[in-house]
Amino acid sequence: MLDNLIAFFSSGANIGFFIFALFAIGGAIFMISFTKVVHMVVSLAVTFLSLAGLYVLLHAEFVAFVQVLIYAGAISILMIFGIMMTQHKKQDEEPKRTGHEVLLAIGALALFGIIFFAVQQTTFPEADLPQVDDNTMEIGKLLYNKYVIPFELMSVLLTVAFIGAIVLAKREED
Incomplete structure (x- = not known):
């Protein structure tokens, strides 16, 4: 098992993945441990950015760019604006539970160890996927040829959801 670990860390891509x-x-x-909402949003943005890094390692540059642009940028900023523009009543803070944090750390390390061990013991089959030169062009071809109807239905669904949110927000103002 130790030789698998050494072989894993011998590659720069594996170190980046780690x-x-x-x-x-x-x-x-x-994000689930913090009590202040702004800290939660910042840790969520860190998660989004690290997922974009994982996409780059998978040679999905377009998906990584969209991840940074939409999730790490727009969604995080939108959440921070929403937090800043709403009124929050001061609540009594919960008492610190150090035992809870210790159990959380032990559980996270145990889960990481189990997953790491399972991945090390698994043999993955070789995939014969065609390599393309331009991922973005291939995504565009699929979106506007094969998946044009689901793509348009999704845009209509998002537009209806946006209009519904505006109607609900207007109704709360009145």
């Missing part, structure tokens, strides 16, 4: 995976998992754990 770092991005740690940031993604750490950001997600911090």
Whole structure:
């Protein structure tokens, strides 16, 4: 098992994967552990950025760019604006539970160890996928040829949801 670990860390891509995976998992754990909403959004943004790094390692540059642009940028900023523009009543903070944090850290490390061990013991089949020169062009071809109807239905669904949110927000103002 130790030779598998040494072989895993002998590649720069594997080290990058390990770092991005740690940031993604750490950001997600911090997001559910923090009590202040702004800190939660920042840790969620760290998770989004580390997922974009994982997409780059998978040679999905377009998906990584969209991840950074939409999720890490727009969604995080929108959440921060929403937090800043709403009124929050001061609530009594919950008492610190150090035992809870210790159990959370032990559970996260145990889960990481189990997943790491399972991945090390698994043999993955070789995939014979065709390599393309331009991922973005291939995504565009699929979106506007084969998947044009689901793509348009999704845009209509998002537009209806946006209009519904505006109607609900107007109704709360009145």
